[in-house]
Amino acid sequence: MAFIYDLCVVGAGMTGSAAAREASLTPYFKVCLVGPPEPKVRKITTGKEVFGAHYDEARIASTLTSKHAVWGVLAQRSINRYSELEKMSGVHFYETVGSLTVGTRISQYMNQTKNNAKNQGILFNMEVLNNCQMKNKFPYFNFSSEDQGVMEENAGIINPRKMVMAQISVASKNGCDVIRETVTNIFRQPDGHSRIKTETGRLIIARKVLLATNVFTELHNLLGNIRPLYVPMPQTVTLAEISPADAIRLRNMPCVKYNGTGGQSWPSDYPRDNDQHIGFYMLPPVRYPDGKYYIKLGHADAILKGPLKVSEIQKWYCGEGDRLLEEQMFNLLKGVLPEINFLSHHGDACVTMVTPNSRPYIDLVNPTTGVVIGDNGWSAKSSDEIGRIAAQMMIQANWSYDLPKDLFKLYTNLTGPPSQSKL
Structure with a gap:
């Protein structure tokens, strides 16, 4: 039997x-x-x-969200168990580096982010920073004078x-x-x-x-x-290589989630949403299996180029994403971190299932x-x-x-x- x-x-x-x-x-x-x-x-x-x-080395783990509040609840409960999972498995996969959510002051994005934090009961763990305060704390970032940030100290990076x-x-x-x-x-x-x-x-x-x-x-x-x-949507990221010395210099860099009008010196041709806002997420330097340090930047959903047919998904996974978009994201990254000398860059791709x-x-x-x-x-x-x-x-x-x-x-x-x- x-x-x-x-x-x-x-x-x-x-x-x-x-x-x-x-x-x-x-x-x-x-x-x-x-x-x-x-x-x-x-x-x-x-x-x-x-x-x-x-198939990646770094993803943002943050309870702050400007999206549906349920995602914040699911994230909070998961993150609270990371240490237990690491202890049971003997596998270290989480680094607490903090996460900075940045956007134009008094915008729907920032208001929704703070409202969700309040409703989740986690606002007391956050620090709201104006542009000057962000500049003092993170001098390597180049945000707009109209931007403000919400710093979440307990957030970090998971190695998926x-x-x-x-x-x-x-x-x-x-x-x-x-x-x-x-x-x-x-x-x-x-x-x-x-x-x-x-x-x-x-x-x-x-x-x-x-x-x-x-x-x-x-x-x-x-x-x-x-x-x-659902809709299978293609995702592109840029992985920008930096030197070990710059990785040490950026050792206190948090994850970043951004939605706003953008910095004055940022590329003018970067794709924007219907409100003419730029959206992206960025992770601090992470050492990848090839031994090199990369800063990863990904785009917001508003500029997704898709959808894909089921027959196209495998091919997309085996490529490096949209080449034009990857180049635009790399140029944006140079605008956000103007003092960093990037040694190389390349794209990577995956697919999200959007319900x-x-x-x-x-x-x-x-x-x-x-x-x-x-x-x-x-x-x-x-x-x-x-x-x-x-x-x-x-x-x-x-x-x-x-x-x-x-x-x-x-x-x-x-x-x-x-x-x-x-x-």
Whole structure:
């Protein structure tokens, strides 16, 4: 008789690994996590079908948000558990460097950011800085005289590769089987169990299945005729190399999130949103696997160039993003940090799954199949809590979380788009 898992988590990225780790804590509940490892080389010619958004060394971990307040809650709860996860796994993936949210004074962006902080009860942990105060504290930044900042000291940087490593390590210690293959087919049997087939022909049988497959969910029609409503949007970042000496000089540099009219000397041709604002995020120097130090800058959602077709996603992951946009971002970076001598720069690419209500999908498709997808570009820092919610949903077969279920409802071609929600 074939072995039957209680839960099979498909997708071994940040959220899937977190869900597997959480589920593995349940006594007498057998879990497996299925997903390919990161390829040594990202090329279509290698035959790899699935890629992950966690193929990176640095992401911002901040509870401050100008977006939907639920993202701040998810981030806060995740960040509060980072140290515990590091201790359990023995893998260090988080550095507290602080995060500076900057924008034009008395703007909707800054007002929303401060209001969300107040509603989350974290405003007392923040320091509001005018332009002069920012200049004194961070003399290397070149912001507008009209800008102000909110400094979050407890924020920092996660290494997503190592975070996934930590989650998988703890899950394995708890008895979770990790299968490093790509799932190509899921068939629900008459008895309610699912037959999960991988690229090598391996057959896995599970009572329940949780899909953490994000933009690759439709690659092999893992949900059958059900199509989640989302838009696969291409992301481009610039990675600008600096010297070890400059990395030391910028050792107290925080992460930055910006939305405003921009500095007077910033490039005039950088793409702006409908309000003529520039938006970007930036991380301080991080040493990458090639031994070099890079400052990473990414663009705001307002200038996304997309969407991508499902058939285009693999090719995009194997490239360096939009070359023109990457050059524009590098020129912007030089305007923001005018005193830094950049040695080189190159682009990198990934894809975000943007849902209609800009929140993650955490929902049951049927009594034994669930999804935890829809990163919206903000899930890295919140992945531990998102995975925890999904695992509890699958184990309990109902919703017991303290936030409303409808916030995370899956909308598909069969259900139609969501109505507007307040949170």
